[in-house]
Amino acid sequence: MDRRWYPMPVILMGVFISFIAAMMFGADSYAFSDIWHVIFNLDMTLQSHQILYEIRMPRVLAALVAGFMISVSGLVLQSVTHNVLSEPSILGINAGANLAIILAALIIPAVSFAGIMVSGFIGGMAVGLVILGVTRHRSPLHLILAGAGISLFIYAITDFLVLANDMGQYVAFFTAGGVAGQSMGNLAIVVPVAILLVTGLYLMAKELDVLLFGDEMALSLGQNRALYSWLTLIIAIMLASVAVSMVGNVVFLGLLVPHIVKMIFGNMHRFTIIYSGLFGATIFALSDMLARIFNETPVNAVIAMIGLPFFIYIIKKRGGQYA
Amino acid sequence: MTNVTLKDIDVELNERKILNNINLELMEGKVTTIIGPNGCGKSTMLKTISRIISAKEGGVYINDMNIRQMKSKEVAKKVSILSQRNGLQYDIPVKDLVSFSRYPHLKRFQSLKPADYEIIEWALEETGAVEFKERMMSELSGGQAQRVWISLLLAQEADVLLLDEPTTFLDIHHQLETLNIVKRLNDDARQTVVMVLHDINHAIKYSDNLVIMKAGEIITTGHPNEVLTNGILNDVFNINGKISIDPITNKPILADYDLFCETVKGVKYGS
Ligand SMILES: Nc1ncnc2c1ncn2[C@@H]1O[C@H](COP(=O)(O)OP(=O)(O)O)[C@@H](O)[C@H]1O
Ligand SMILES: [Mg+2]
Numbered sequence: 001m002d003r004r005w006y007p008m009p010v011i012l013m014g015v016f017i018s019f020i021a022a023m024m025f026g027a028d029s030y031a032f033s034d035i036w037h038v039i040f041n042l043d044m045t046l047q048s049h050q051i052l053y054e055i056r057m058p059r060v061l062a063a064l065v066a067g068f069m070i071s072v073s074g075l076v077l078q079s080v081t082h083n084v085l086s087e088p089s090i091l092g093i094n095a096g097a098n099l100a101i102i103l104a105a106l107i108i109p110a111v112s113f114a115g116i117m118v119s120g121f122i123g124g125m126a127v128g129l130v131i132l133g134v135t136r137h138r139s140p141l142h143l144i145l146a147g148a149g150i151s152l153f154i155y156a157i158t159d160f161l162v163l164a165n166d167m168g169q170y171v172a173f174f175t176a177g178g179v180a181g182q183s184m185g186n187l188a189i190v191v192p193v194a195i196l197l198v199t200g201l202y203l204m205a206k207e208l209d210v211l212l213f214g215d216e217m218a219l220s221l222g223q224n225r226a227l228y229s230w231l232t233l234i235i236a237i238m239l240a241s242v243a244v245s246m247v248g249n250v251v252f253l254g255l256l257v258p259h260i261v262k263m264i265f266g267n268m269h270r271f272t273i274i275y276s277g278l279f280g281a282t283i284f285a286l287s288d289m290l291a292r293i294f295n296e297t298p299v300n301a302v303i304a305m306i307g308l309p310f311f312i313y314i315i316k317k318r319g320g321q322y323a
Numbered sequence: 324m325t326n327v328t329l330k331d332i333d334v335e336l337n338e339r340k341i342l343n344n345i346n347l348e349l350m351e352g353k354v355t356t357i358i359g360p361n362g363c364g365k366s367t368m369l370k371t372i373s374r375i376i377s378a379k380e381g382g383v384y385i386n387d388m389n390i391r392q393m394k395s396k397e398v399a400k401k402v403s404i405l406s407q408r409n410g411l412q413y414d415i416p417v418k419d420l421v422s423f424s425r426y427p428h429l430k431r432f433q434s435l436k437p438a439d440y441e442i443i444e445w446a447l448e449e450t451g452a453v454e455f456k457e458r459m460m461s462e463l464s465g466g467q468a469q470r471v472w473i474s475l476l477l478a479q480e481a482d483v484l485l486l487d488e489p490t491t492f493l494d495i496h497h498q499l500e501t502l503n504i505v506k507r508l509n510d511d512a513r514q515t516v517v518m519v520l521h522d523i524n525h526a527i528k529y530s531d532n533l534v535i536m537k538a539g540e541i542i543t544t545g546h547p548n549e550v551l552t553n554g555i556l557n558d559v560f561n562i563n564g565k566i567s568i569d570p571i572t573n574k575p576i577l578a579d580y581d582l583f584c585e586t587v588k589g590v591k592y593g594s
Contacts, residue, residue: 082412203432210426212413216406219375221426221479222399266459267413270434 004271011278015064018282018289022060023052026292058182062246063288064281065187066179067253069194069243071280074254075261075272076201076236079212080229081132085140087254088124088240090147094251095154096127097244098174102161113186117193117245124241125234127154132233174248178299179288182246190246197239198277204232205269212267251300253280256307263315283307324351325401325482325515327372331381334367341367343539345381349483352513354506356526359536360560365519366407368536369485372517373404399427403481405472407488407519411460417471418456421447424478446478447471450504466497473504484508486518490525498522502529523564523577527551535559551575557583 023035030052037043038052070088077086088094100123104111111119131150135143155175162171201208207228210218218225240254257280258272265271287302294302327349334342342364349355357365370376372383374390382389390398403424411420424446425439435443447453450470460468469489476484486505490498506529509516520526526533527547535542535550537559543550556564556577564580 206426206429206434209419210423213415213423214412216375217423219395220373220399220404220406221423222374222395222397223426224395266419267415268419 004265011275015278015282018285019060019064022063022285022289023056025289026056058184058187059179059288060285061187062179062182063285065190065194066243066247066250067280067284068277069239070250070254071257071276072198072201072273073236073240075258075276076208076232078258079208080233080236083140083143085144085255089249089251090144092127092131092147092151092154093124093237093240094244094249095151097124097241098249099123099154099158101174101245102158102167102171106161106165114189117189117242120245121238121241124244125237128237176298177248177250179247186246190242193242197235200235201232202273204228205273208232208269252307253284253303256311257283260311326351326386327483328384329372330384332371332378333380334371334376335379341539342371345541347534347541347544349515349517350532351515353531354509354516354529355532355534356530357517357519357534357536358523358526363536364539365536366487369404369487369517369519373402373485374398396427399479401481402483402485403476403479404485405476405487405489414459414461417452417458417460418443420460420471421474421478424475427479442480443478446474449477450474465492466500469493469501477508483515486516488519488521490520498525527574527576548575
């Protein structure tokens, strides 16, 4: 077996431990035995079990799932666009999804979560493609500029709609990003979708490898570049938009995690897809735990705070050399 | 065997004519070397053969089939190319880079099978790159990296190998080493080789056939003994070359060369 799979047991353990920790600690802390009982013999007559099962568990699971999705999306976006700064929020996917979700809620006041997801995807896709179209064949810096500019514009429209229609409550959550108020019902929809999309990307790992190494490589090996660029791009945008529908505007995670993973494991997608997902899940779940402990600090701030030092450490240590 | 024929090919890039009416049949199982000044279209011609660039007029035919009518993976199974500039934007372990060669042989969603790994291992052994297959490309010297790229070419198992300046940036020892590997492969496997070289003496030593290009056109083709003349060197490279016959090999040799009387930045060369 390839030695790049060796750390897998440790990393799976890390994901499990972060799940348990995120269940235990927060505004109120619970004992490990409580978590154990909630998982293996749930007793809904106990208030602690009720809180853990109905409020905290969906929140922790949502963080794990969204962290996985956003990070894999960021990885694939970086490869397909040949741009090291690509990630869902920079590509305007968050802003687009946000606007489309607000529009959907305006048009259909009692829109279902599935409806939110679909509108999120349409909005994320539309804005993502516009920004990509504007910055095609341009430097990473152009992407940042166009992404930031267009995202701000979209957020301005969103804000206008929100103010004009008195929807402040509904929207504050999306713009801040976070996993409060999740339900098992939403997860039951998101998880199968996520599994399907990530499996699709994993099946195209070798296509992503060839795409990453440039047009000439792709052409000389006979790859249908356009087909696989589009397929993987669309799936990556879907992943991010679905995550945004659930957890709102989460930034930086999709940039940070794939870079950490690539610095440790190199560039081959059969490894980086899986490891980005698992790292992203862990980092998001732990960030949300800290957010809860510190009085519901915005999760974006926590991600930046715990992610950045690690990011800098790796850049320093590896000196930019991928292993 | 794979017959490759270029018929009436015109190539334009950015509305500039780069290749003009190219007609050429690659000699099967032989080594053909393209020589010509910088910018005359050598790389463009190799890229056209491997379908990286498309011709405006005319076409490339593999066994009488226009490559534009073939599936791109089918073309890649017949023709493999080592590009002139294969600097890597991303680092990658040697064995993973060479594994890309199997791409044209894999079906959609299929990953490498044991048989593919065997072929990769064989290709790495053929070029002597096997000893550093676990290393990263960034850790290799120029000569080592070139062996890896040639392994990639081999493991693609195409009948026609295109090598664009495989010796540029290598020292003389590694130039010869690279050319010897190519020659041995051609001897053993009867693969058709087309390469671009700048060293005229290497071109003579290693080729069965020379293609001499200038300004997007083929000036002449033929056995090195026949086509290399002082007049051609003068005409194509604008140098004053002195071709003699090597008494040992009986092949021509570029014994001495200089620019014609010319002043560059105030310094007088030649006389
Ligand atoms: N992508 C391109 N767009 C426009 N012109 C190009 C492109 N690539 C190469 N050229 C031009 O085509 C000509 C032939 O280039 P090339 O085939 O690389 O020459 P050679 O390999 O013989 O040095 C040169 O004049 C070069 O400037
Ligand atoms: Mg060239």
